[in-house]
């Protein structure tokens with residue numbers, strides 16, 4: 001199978017994304033190209049570590065690195081300052097220097113937290129992403145958003161810190177639990193809805209190949225998602241405008257995650273719920289048709305993702321929504337789909353109107 005290579009063009013922060021099958025063993029060579037130093041910390045978790053850290057460490061050792069393995073507990077509820085502090089302790093005690101490297105091996109939680117550790121340790125050291133969930137392969141490993149959650153809200157603490165390289169081996173998805181895999185499909189669908197109508201149609205036509213984790217289909221879909229994300233990030237690395245499009249479905253999505261304590265609903269599931277709300281809002285505001293909304297809901301349901309908004313009262317939703325990074329002095333910026341394949345960012349001051357349309361507090 002061919003290896004697809006994409007480049008994210010960001011001047012001196014440019015990097016390659018490699019997508020393919022059976023390529024995780026090239027991590028040593030990828031890292032050798034990325035840094036001059038000899039120390040590398042592989043940050044992973046207690047689930048992914050036993051599966052893939054051994055092979056990754058062997059490849060790094062063969063490439064001449066001294067490898068420190070750091071395992072964090074598994075779960076979104078551990079994407080916290082307490083876990084981050086334990087990672088800092090290990091980096092300090094392990095003697096990592098500014099020319100050392102962090103390798104983030106795992107899903108989005110590991111990638112975001114390890115990336116933030118790399119962004120802040122010694123005021124910033126290089127890192128490489130080796131994403132092992134579908135969600136991380138299509139989204140979180142690319143673009144340099146790193147961070148942790150705060151008890152009062154999702155990803156409230158963080159930094160932009162681009163990786164030196166992203167290595168995506170689709171074979172790692174074979175061990176991913178089904179529910180987590182489906183969560184990743186939510187972010188895949190997101191790209192189609194707001195950026196690429198043809199890709200959305202491709203997804204509609206390939207539901208069974210996607211659910212069967214067909215490797216060719218996966219390489220194609222992941223490569224397209226990464227290309228779309230790279231295109232957005234190249235134009236707006238720090239989310240001054242366009243990049244907010246990648247937050248489609250996340251306004252309600254993050255609220256659902258926060259309100260359910262980061263454990264009951266997966267990030268991708270919350271995004272799926274949020275996308276359907278955004279589609280309903282887009283239709284009510286005249287940006288899309290009832291047919292567009294039906295297609296979005298149908299695809300989300302076809303892959304087995306949830307669509308129902310958990311019932312919390314309107315004040316609870318209002319509190320978390322107003323802590324969203326898209327909240328402004330007056331109002332909240334919502335990303336809405338314009339038809340399918342395009343988008344609009346709309347500032348809405350009257351949240352009660354949104355709540356009425358989206359069925360909040362019913």
Ligand SMILES: NC(=O)c1ccc[n+]([C@@H]2O[C@H](COP(=O)([O-])OP(=O)(O)OC[C@H]3O[C@@H](n4cnc5c(N)ncnc54)[C@H](O)[C@@H]3O)[C@@H](O)[C@H]2O)c1
Nearest residue numbers: 047107108109132133135136139140145172175176180267
């Ligand atoms: N930085 C960004 O741009 C960005 C983008 C999207 C999402 N995110 C963040 O990513 C996180 C969600 O990421 P996620 O969905 O990958 O969740 P996750 O990191 O919690 O991984 C999901 C589960 O799969 C397990 N796992 C990972 N790889 C595996 C494999 N190959 N085989 C078996 N099990 C495996 C993990 O241990 C975990 O239990 C959220 O915190 C979200 O905010 C960040």
Ligand SMILES: O=C(O)C(=O)C[C@@H](O)[C@H](O)[C@H](O)COP(=O)(O)O
Nearest residue numbers: 139143145154155243246247250325
């Ligand atoms: O890369 C981005 O930009 C995104 O918004 C991607 C999202 O899928 C991701 O969940 C991101 O972490 C959300 O960012 P946030 O800034 O709203 O926390």
Ligand SMILES: [Zn+2]
Nearest residue numbers: 187250267271
């Ligand atoms: Zn997301």
